[in-house]
Amino acid sequence: MRFGNVLITGATGGLARLVAERLKESHELVGADARSWPSQAAFPGEFVEVSYTHRKMADIFRKHRFHTLIHMGRIRTTSEANFHERYNVNVLGTRNLLDLAKKYGVKNVVVFSTFHVYGAHGLNPMHITEDQPLRASQLFPELQDAVDLDHYATNFLLQNPGIHTTILRPTNVVGSRLQNDITKILKSQYCPMVMGFDPMMQFIDQEDMARAIILAMRANHSGIYNVIGEGVIPYSHAIELAGGTPIPIPPFVAYSAASILKAVGMSRIPKHLIDYIRYPTLLSDERFRKDFNYAPLISCVESLKNLRHLEN
Amino acid sequence: MAGMFAKLRQRIIEAGLSADELDRIARAPLHLNSAGFDEWGLDPQTIKTAVASFKWLYKSYFRVETKNIDRLPKGRAVVVGNHGGQIPIDAMMVILSMLFEGEPPRIGRGMVERWVSSLPWIADFYMRCGQIVGDQKNCKDLLEKDETVVVFPEGVKGSGKTIEKKYQLQGFGSGFLRLTLETGSPVVPVAIIGHEEAYPGLVDAKPIAKTLGIPYLPITPLFPWLGFMGLVPLPTKIQIRYCEPIHFDANPDATDEEVRAMVERVRMTLQKEINQGLLERGDRIYT
Numbered sequence: 238m239r240f241g242n243v244l245i246t247g248a249t250g251g252l253a254r255l256v257a258e259r260l261k262e263s264h265e266l267v268g269a270d271a272r273s274w275p276s277q278a279a280f281p282g283e284f285v286e287v288s289y290t291h292r293k294m295a296d297i298f299r300k301h302r303f304h305t306l307i308h309m310g311r312i313r314t315t316s317e318a319n320f321h322e323r324y325n326v327n328v329l330g331t332r333n334l335l336d337l338a339k340k341y342g343v344k345n346v347v348v349f350s351t352f353h354v355y356g357a358h359g360l361n362p363m364h365i366t367e368d369q370p371l372r373a374s375q376l377f378p379e380l381q382d383a384v385d386l387d388h389y390a391t392n393f394l395l396q397n398p399g400i401h402t403t404i405l406r407p408t409n410v411v412g413s414r415l416q417n418d419i420t421k422i423l424k425s426q427y428c429p430m431v432m433g434f435d436p437m438m439q440f441i442d443q444e445d446m447a448r449a450i451i452l453a454m455r456a457n458h459s460g461i462y463n464v465i466g467e468g469v470i471p472y473s474h475a476i477e478l479a480g481g482t483p484i485p486i487p488p489f490v491a492y493s494a495a496s497i498l499k500a501v502g503m504s505r506i507p508k509h510l511i512d513y514i515r516y517p518t519l520l521s522d523e524r525f526r527k528d529f530n531y532a533p534l535i536s537c538v539e540s541l542k543n544l545r546h547l548e549n
Numbered sequence: 550m551a552g553m554f555a556k557l558r559q560r561i562i563e564a565g566l567s568a569d570e571l572d573r574i575a576r577a578p579l580h581l582n583s584a585g586f587d588e589w590g591l592d593p594q595t596i597k598t599a600v601a602s603f604k605w606l607y608k609s610y611f612r613v614e615t616k617n618i619d620r621l622p623k624g625r626a627v628v629v630g631n632h633g634g635q636i637p638i639d640a641m642m643v644i645l646s647m648l649f650e651g652e653p654p655r656i657g658r659g660m661v662e663r664w665v666s667s668l669p670w671i672a673d674f675y676m677r678c679g680q681i682v683g684d685q686k687n688c689k690d691l692l693e694k695d696e697t698v699v700v701f702p703e704g705v706k707g708s709g710k711t712i713e714k715k716y717q718l719q720g721f722g723s724g725f726l727r728l729t730l731e732t733g734s735p736v737v738p739v740a741i742i743g744h745e746e747a748y749p750g751l752v753d754a755k756p757i758a759k760t761l762g763i764p765y766l767p768i769t770p771l772f773p774w775l776g777f778m779g780l781v782p783l784p785t786k787i788q789i790r791y792c793e794p795i796h797f798d799a800n801p802d803a804t805d806e807e808v809r810a811m812v813e814r815v816r817m818t819l820q821k822e823i824n825q826g827l828l829e830r831g832d833r834i835y836t
Contacts, residue, residue, distance in 0.1 A: 359666035362686040363589060433669020437590040437676065468582035469590060471673075478584075488669070516666070517590065517676070521690075536583035 240264050241304020241344070243454070244297070246334065248284060249275055251414035252349075253309045255447040257281050267301055269294070270310060271326060289330030298341040305454050306338045309349040311386060313417050320379060327382040328389065335393045339400065346402045347453045348390040352463065352520055354383050354406065357512035364521035367406070367461045377509035394459050403453040407464040408520055412443025413546045418510055423479040423544055429495075429506065429514070432485040435473045436517040441466030442540035445533045452529045460528065463520035468537035472514055478541035488515070558598050565601025573654040574600065580694075587679075589658075589691070595677035596656060600648065607645045611638070611743065611787040615646045620791045624695045625734040627725055628657065629815055631718055631823055632701035632708045633745035638782060640680075643699055643739055646789050657699045658691050662764075685724055692732040700725045702812070709765030712749040716742075716827060718820050723805070723812045730801040730808075735794035738819035742826040743787035746834050785834050792822050 240263050247253050248268025257266055258281060266282030273286050287293050289310060308331065312323045331348070338346055355365050356372035371387060373380040387404065394402040409419045422428050441449075441464060449464045476483045486494060491511050498504035525531055566574075574597055579587055586592050607613050621628070630643055637659075644657040659675075660683030666672045681687045683700070691698050701708070702721040710719060729736050750767030758766035772779030795818065797811055 359672070360663055360682070360684075362684045362690075363681060364686075364690055366686075433673075435673050437586070468584050469586055469588050470582075470584040471586070471590075471592075471677075474584060519588075538583045 242267065242301045243305045243307060244269060244301065244303045245307045246270065246289065246310030247308075247349075248280060248310075249273070250309060251412065251416060252410065252443055252446060252450075253307075254280075255412075255414065255443055256307065256309075256450050259447055259451055264305075265301070267297065267303070269297065288326075290325060290333050294333060295337055295340075298337045298343075302341065303338075303343050305345040305347070306334065306343050307347045307349070307450060307454055308334055308390075309450075310334075311349065311351075311383070313351070320382070323382045324385075328385045331386050331389050335390065339393075339397055343400060345454055345456065346393070346400055347450060348386075348402070348404045349450065350387045350390065350404055350406045351383055352406050352408050352518060353380060353509070353513065354387045355518060355520075356380075357509075357516045357518045359516050361516065361518060363517070364519055365463070366521045367463055367524060373509075376512065379507070380509055391461065394461070398459070400459075401456050402459045403456050404461040405449065405453055405464050406462065406520070407446055407449070408439040408441055408466070410443060410446045411440050411540055411544060412446075413544055415443055418505070418507060419513075420544070422506060422510075422514075423475060423481060423541065426481060427484045428476045428479075428481040429491070429511075430472060430476070430483045430485045431491050431511060431515040432487045434488070434515045435471045436515060437469045437519060438472050438475060438514075438517070439465045439469055439519055440475065440537045440540055441533065442535040442543075445535050445540075448534070449525070449529075449531060452531055456529070458528070460524070462525040462528070463522045464525050464531075465520050465522045466533040466535065466537055466540060469519060470537050470541075475537075475541050478538060479544045491515075558594060561601050562594075562597045565604065566597060570600065570604070570649070571597070573648060577648065577654045577656050578695075579656070589679060589681055590676040591656065591679040592677040595674070596679065599674075599678050600645070603641065604645070604649075606638075607642060607649065610784055611642065611747070613642050613646060613787045613789060615650045615789045615791070617791045618646060618650050618789075619652065620793055621647065621651055621697070621737055622735055622794050623653065625692045625732060626697050626737050626794065627692070627729050627734050628697060628699045628737045628739050629725065629819060630699065630701050630739045630741050631716070631745075631819060632703045633710060633715060633741075636748060636780075636782070637708065638747060639741045639744045640699060640701065642744065642787055643741065643789060647697065655697050658696050659699045660688060660701075662705070664764075685728065688725070688728050689732060692728060692734045698734075705764040709750070709753055709767065711751060711753060711767070712746075715745040715749075716823050718816055718823070721812050721816050723808050726797070726808050726812050726815070727801060730797055730799055730803065735796050736815055737794045738792040738815055738822060740790040740792070740819060740822035740826050741787065742790070742823065742830055743785040743834070744782075747782035747785045747787075749783070783835075786836060788826055788830065790822050790826050792818055 261281035268284045354371040659680040703719040706719040752768045754766040
């Protein structure tokens with residue numbers, strides 16, 4: 238049986254492809270991304286290479302009359318693009334997509350945000366709930382686009398009660414098929430740590446995350462939700478489980494070292510990420526568990542151990 | 550490196566803890582995840598190492614004597630102590646008393662000053678020992694999970710007070726009381742006698758403390774004159790006296806005036822117990 242059409246943005250990303258594979262039997266899928274399709278395996282549906290701010294986007298909405306928009310097309314790593322490019326894709330792109338969703342009668346919208354929007358501070362409460370202020374850009378203006386994207390989606394949610402809008406703020410998503418910053422760090426042989434700081438961290442496995450996104454797209458209500466996997470674990474243990482070696486760096490050189498190494502192309506770790514491996518930034522997912530009857534299936538230990546397995 | 554550290558830790562635990570003490574730690578109610586930590590970052594191995602390392606302070610150095618610990622109810626509770634003595638020995642002793650002598654044994658959750666969270670190594674150590682930054686939300690979450698929270702509502706006003714104010718309770722904050730109302734938790738005042746003489750502050754060198762960005766800097770008969778040696782506390786005998794739990798059955802939205810009255814009741818109960826303890830102790834500070 239076929240349900241409504243689904244548009245997945247950021248379709249070339251590892252997580253988007255996992256979601257698409259899970260939905261291909263039950264939905265007509267269209268994948269969109271500003272990047273070209275990278276691998277031999279085909280997208281399970283129609284794939285369009287397009288900028289989210291391009292006029293062509295409206296044609297796609299008009300042609301397919303989507304039931305659901307899963308917006309995962311955010312430039313996540315600050316190393317991938319400069320601030321202006323990220324602003325264009327993440328903020329203006331999101332605005333265009335949400336405006337089109339409203340105009341062309343989309344019923345369900347899922348926006349894939351990030352826990353980075355809360356900011357990493359020594360003073361955060363231990364378990365951050367969804368009503369905490371988004372402070373990320375106070376310390377790192379380069380995270381302003383992520384905060385703006387989240388705010389824009391929240392405004393959309395409030396202004397369009399007829400559209401079921403779910404904003405997900407997941408913790409560190411890890412998995413062998415992903416290319417995000419934290420996965421790259423954990424997959425590398427030598428992993429930086431801030432000397433004297435070994436924060437507790439949360440992780441969610443790619444499979445659990447894909448499942449959470451699909452649960453959210455079938456929601457019959459709107460809301461903002463933190464999403465986490467099983468367990469809380471010190472960063473050093475996570476590195477150990479993933480098979481890497483921790484390299485402690487004194488805090489007073491860590492930030493400048495990140496900037497210099499990135500500038501000379503020796504590292505792709507963005508400066509802001511250092512705060513997330515310095516201070517615990519833990520989420521409470523009680524709301525998501527309750528509203529979606531969700532429980533993670535893969536433990537953090539299992540997930541980190543599986544990280545180096547190659548699948549494609 | 551990590552392997553060496555784990556081996557050293559294991560040796561400290563084996564050398565420092567008896568079978569009975571290990572059993573007490575094992576019986577403390579904990580909710581551990583697949584990696585062996587609880588959702589607050591508590592690590593039983595770090596707890597065991599810390600207890601093995603510091604139990605001589607409790608048993609031999611301060612020779613702690615606990616009275617009426619059976620008054621501590623099972624499940625959620627807010628334990629309210631008197632603060633003093635410059636360094637937080639009082640919190641450590643109360644938490645150890647719950648573990649060594651409480652039935653069932655439990656790991657008390659101390660509320661740590663916010664600025665501690667920025668200290669390298671120390672912030673993580675506190676967290677692994679189950680001690681949490683003193684944020685209202687953290688405290689409420691812990692109580693809702695039936696944990697025993699240990700608070701010192703005098704804050705730095707209490708710990709930083711000089712010796713002429715010993716055992717005179719300073720003003721109490723009221724945040725803890727609203728949380729007890731919201732979570733339906735009993736309040737257990739606990740009088741700690743002895744620690745306020747362990748580190749007798751004569752003067753608080755406020756301008757230097759301000760320059761260093763720390764809440765206070767005590768000048769004692771031994772510090773800074775003896776350098777780091779001057780930081781060693783005096784071997785006073787410590788007595789920990791648990792009071793009857795106080796159950797407040799009031800609306801959490803009570804006015805500030807009503808809450809202040811309840812706070813004052815806790816403060817007076819605690820001051821009375823302190824006075825009783827001092828009376829019984831007399832001049833025998835060290836024996």
